[in-house]
Amino acid sequence: MPILEARQVVREYPMKAETVRALSDxxxxxxxGQFAAILGTSGSGKSTLLNLFGGLDxxxxxxxxxxxxxxxxxxAWEMSRYRLHSVGMIFQSFNLIPTMTARENVSLxxxxxxxxxxxxxxxxxxxxxxxxxxxxxxHLPSELSGGEQQRVSIARAIANQPQILLADxxxxxxxxxxxxxxxxxxxxxxxxxxxxxxxxxxxxxLASRYATQIVRLxxxxxxxxxx
Amino acid sequence: MNFxxxxxxxxxxxxxxxxxxxxxxxxxxxxxxxxxxxxxxGIGLQRNIIGQAFxxxxxxxxxxxxxxxxxxxxxxxxxxxxxxxxxxxxxxxGEATPEPSPNQEETSRQLRRARRMLNDETIAEIQQLDGxxxxxxxxxxxxxxxxxxxxxxxxxxxxxxxxxxRFKTFLAGTGFxxxxxxxxxxxxxxxxxxxxxxxRQRRNNRGGSGGGPFQAAPNKxxxxxxxxxxxxxxxxxxxxxxxxxxxPGAGDSIFGIPLLNFPSQTPQREATDPDESRFERRxxxxxxxxxxxxxxxxNPFGNADFYLPMGQAKQxxxxxxxxxxxxxxxxxxxxxxxxxxxxxxxxxxxxIKPVTEKMEQMGFRAFSVTTQLEEIERIFLIINSxxxxxxxxxxxxxxxxxxxxxIMSIRERTREIxxxxxxxxxxxxxxxxxxVEASLIGLFGGAxxxxxxxxxxxxxxxLANQWIARQxxxxxxxxxxxxxxxxxxxxxxxxxxxxxxxxxxxxARSAAKVDPIKALRYE
Numbered sequence: 108m109p110i111l112e113a114r115q116v117v118r119e120y121p122m123k124a125e126t127v128r129a130l131s132d133x134x135x136x137x138x139x140g141q142f143a144a145i146l147g148t149s150g151s152g153k154s155t156l157l158n159l160f161g162g163l164d165x166x167x168x169x170x171x172x173x174x175x176x177x178x179x180x181x182x183a184w185e186m187s188r189y190r191l192h193s194v195g196m197i198f199q200s201f202n203l204i205p206t207m208t209a210r211e212n213v214s215l216x217x218x219x220x221x222x223x224x225x226x227x228x229x230x231x232x233x234x235x236x237x238x239x240x241x242x243x244x245x246h247l248p249s250e251l252s253g254g255e256q257q258r259v260s261i262a263r264a265i266a267n268q269p270q271i272l273l274a275d276x277x278x279x280x281x282x283x284x285x286x287x288x289x290x291x292x293x294x295x296x297x298x299x300x301x302x303x304x305x306x307x308x309x310x311x312x313l314a315s316r317y318a319t320q321i322v323r324l325x326x327x328x329x330x331x332x333x334x
Numbered sequence: 335m336n337f338x339x340x341x342x343x344x345x346x347x348x349x350x351x352x353x354x355x356x357x358x359x360x361x362x363x364x365x366x367x368x369x370x371x372x373x374x375x376g377i378g379l380q381r382n383i384i385g386q387a388f389x390x391x392x393x394x395x396x397x398x399x400x401x402x403x404x405x406x407x408x409x410x411x412x413x414x415x416x417x418x419x420x421x422x423x424x425x426x427x428g429e430a431t432p433e434p435s436p437n438q439e440e441t442s443r444q445l446r447r448a449r450r451m452l453n454d455e456t457i458a459e460i461q462q463l464d465g466x467x468x469x470x471x472x473x474x475x476x477x478x479x480x481x482x483x484x485x486x487x488x489x490x491x492x493x494x495x496x497x498x499x500r501f502k503t504f505l506a507g508t509g510f511x512x513x514x515x516x517x518x519x520x521x522x523x524x525x526x527x528x529x530x531x532x533x534r535q536r537r538n539n540r541g542g543s544g545g546g547p548f549q550a551a552p553n554k555x556x557x558x559x560x561x562x563x564x565x566x567x568x569x570x571x572x573x574x575x576x577x578x579x580x581x582p583g584a585g586d587s588i589f590g591i592p593l594l595n596f597p598s599q600t601p602q603r604e605a606t607d608p609d610e611s612r613f614e615r616r617x618x619x620x621x622x623x624x625x626x627x628x629x630x631x632x633n634p635f636g637n638a639d640f641y642l643p644m645g646q647a648k649q650x651x652x653x654x655x656x657x658x659x660x661x662x663x664x665x666x667x668x669x670x671x672x673x674x675x676x677x678x679x680x681x682x683x684x685x686i687k688p689v690t691e692k693m694e695q696m697g698f699r700a701f702s703v704t705t706q707l708e709e710i711e712r713i714f715l716i717i718n719s720x721x722x723x724x725x726x727x728x729x730x731x732x733x734x735x736x737x738x739x740x741i742m743s744i745r746e747r748t749r750e751i752x753x754x755x756x757x758x759x760x761x762x763x764x765x766x767x768x769x770v771e772a773s774l775i776g777l778f779g780g781a782x783x784x785x786x787x788x789x790x791x792x793x794x795x796x797l798a799n800q801w802i803a804r805q806x807x808x809x810x811x812x813x814x815x816x817x818x819x820x821x822x823x824x825x826x827x828x829x830x831x832x833x834x835x836x837x838x839x840x841x842a843r844s845a846a847k848v849d850p851i852k853a854l855r856y857e
Contacts, residue, residue, distance in 0.1 A: 163756060163850050184760050191758025202753045202854055206350060218339045219758045263757060 108175045109136035110270060110303050111160055117168030118155050118327075129155040130327045132169070137320065139270070142297050142304045144318035146311060152327040153307045154275055160305060161196050161273045162189045174270075191219055195264025197293075199276035201256040203248040209235060209259045210244040216266040234262040238292060254285030261292060271303045272296065278313065286310075290317055335763050344770040351743060355775065358739040361732035362779020362834070363786055366826050369725025370787025370818060371794075373826075376718040378817040383710055394683040395467070396499070397690055399460070400675045400699040401452030450697035452673040460678065463692060465685035470494045471673040473647045474638060475654040478574035478613065482528040490573070491638035492647025493519065499679050501641075505563035507622035513645035516617060518571050521624035522559065524639035525566060563623035571620060571640070574613035576653045616650070618642060729830060733837040736775055740768060740841035744848075751845055752853025761846040768842035769835060776834030780827035784818075787826075791816035 118130040130152045137143045147153040158164040159171050171178045203212045213231035235244050238258040248256050278286030294317050296302045323331035348355045461469045473492035495510040510517050680689050686702050693700035
């Protein structure tokens with residue numbers, strides 16, 4: 108059974124004059140433990156698909172299934188629990204809270220899961236150690252390099268032990284060395300912890316180097332599914 | 335996310351916009367301080383008045399009974415004048431006026447005026463009633479009083495010999511031995527009003543009332559006070575009064591209505607040299623000096639500083655009736671012997687209600703601490719609510735400030751809210767952060783407002799006491815004008831928090847509705 112599945116997913120955005128169709132009839136299934144890369148140019152709908160997988164958005168038509176169960180009937184609160192426990196999201200612009208230190212940013216995700224203060228502190232330091240940032244725990248995002256910030260956001264994404272990591276152009280703001288480090292870290296998570304990785308990128312080379320499954324999107328449609 | 339974490343996040347948000355938070359809090363402070371100051375004044379006033387009632391040891395056995403006077407009888411009462419009622423006043427004692435039906439009684443309660451006159455006959459009748467322990471008319475008049483070689487225009491009251499409940503504590507001496515003795519009882523106010531210093535101060539403060547409801551502060555030791563009181567026992571007080579039986583204008587009347595014969599000059603309290611030839615000199619010896627309790631005294635009846643035996647007072651009152659009183663009384667067929675009010679004491683507090691009701695049935699108006707407390711409390715409920723409303727308006731204005739601050743804060747933190755949602759924060763948690771933020775503003779503002787209100791009260795109280803001391807020209811006992819009971823300050827803080835929460839409803843909901851995808855879109 109695929110851990111993530113999109114079945115005939117349609118996502119339309121009603122605009123003033125017309126309705127923009129970001130995804131039309133997209134069906135994708137991602138097996139557990141895969142490194143799936145969603146490739147496409149900007150405007151191809153790849154980020155839209157990732158947001159649907161991440162539970163940040165709901166499809167206009169079709170359905171998203173996690174572990175064989177549809178996300179459609181979930182309430183807003185249940186959806187927030189899905190985001191908290193089942194998926195971890197990583198963004199191109201890191202999306203760390205600028206007024207919080209690296210540790211506090213990781214800790215915030217643990218706080219939403221209801222962990223106590225001492226437990227949060229211990230866990231967040233452990234997670235930062237995991238991504239090689241134990242020395243930078245008390246630094247603000249502005250005091251960290253791009254690569255370091257992205258590693259903090261990976262630590263935050265895995266904080267509540269989700270089965271899936273969803274990364275939206277995580278290397279877009281990084282140079283090639285840092286990019287390789289970050290993707291390497293994601294791959295390590297997959298190999299060591301059995302996480303399923305869904306990577307949205309427009310970088311073919313990067314995708315072909317790590318991905319076990321490639322989905323190519325164009326104009327909101329799947330044009331190629333391959334390995 | 336647990337409450338402590340939400341609290342920590344809210345505090346962090348407030349700290350990040352210190353100036354904005356401070357300004358918003360100040361808005362709340364102003365509103366709460368306004369409520370505290372105004373309502374504490376209302377409650378303080380209420381306490382002072384009620385406290386005055388309680389301060390009287392016999393407060394719960396005392397009834398003041400008011401009879402009809404010219405004004406009452408001339409004014410339309412329940413659609414008729416008393417004179418239309420077939421001269422109820424002329425009915426022999428015992429023949430009670432018909433009782434109004436309970437329904438009528440209820441609706442006319444506020445409007446009801448006394449229909450019967452109080453005179454020696456009715457007093458005798460009341461004396462016989464079950465549960466009545468003491469009855470005495472309230473007999474007061476003003477006259478030129480000479481003491482210590484100084485003359486003042488002074489209020490004089492009559493008091494009963496023996497156990498007179500209005501005489502509470504004697505510093506020296508005793509009460510009257512008979513109704514007709516040439517005796518006088520005075521209190522400490524009287525003594526201090528006739529000192530050289532009091533005269534000088536009053537002269538320097540023209541317009542100063544020289545007393546009023548504020549009684550002199552006992553700034554001496556008890557031993558000193560007793561010594562001073564003892565020293566005046568046996569001293570003479572001279573009362574200059576129009577010759578008895580020959581009151582001014584008494585002879586000039588048309589059909590029994592005396593002609594108005596106003597004195598050419600209204601008497602001044604400080605009139606130093608009345609033309610003694612026109613007056614009869616009456617000499618009284620001080621037999622007792624009463625202790626001054628201090629504080630505020632609002633009782634309009636019979637709180638004189640100078641008492642004469644009842645018989646003497648009655649006689650002198652008639653000689654001192656003003657032409658206006660004389661004419662009014664004559665117009666309604668009231669004899670000069672009628673009293674405006676009487677003091678009544680019941681045997682025990684449980685008798686207050688039945689005796690009060692009986693008095694009303696008999697056609698008088700009766701006031702007791704019990705009835706007064708009820709009315710005072712009702713009046714103050716209105717006063718305090720109005721004051722609270724004024725303060726509440728200030729707080730309402732502040733609530734717009736809170737809304738504004740929250741909306742600004744949410745605009746600025748849209749991205750942060752988006753991040754929280756993306757990593758698993760629920761709408762409810764986001765909403766709670768902002769509600770807690772708002773209630774913290776309310777709580778800080780409320781607590782600070784209470785402190786500021788308290789501070790204003792303290793300063794105003796000192797200034798008010800200084801002002802009164804200047805106006806009255808004498809040192810008065812320190813009066814506490816403000817009162818902040820626990821329910822006022824807790825209520826004010828709670829109100830501030832509730833207002834803040836209401837102000838946060840819209841902002842918090844819009845925070846919860848932030849679309850994470852839009853919020854996280856690249857800048």
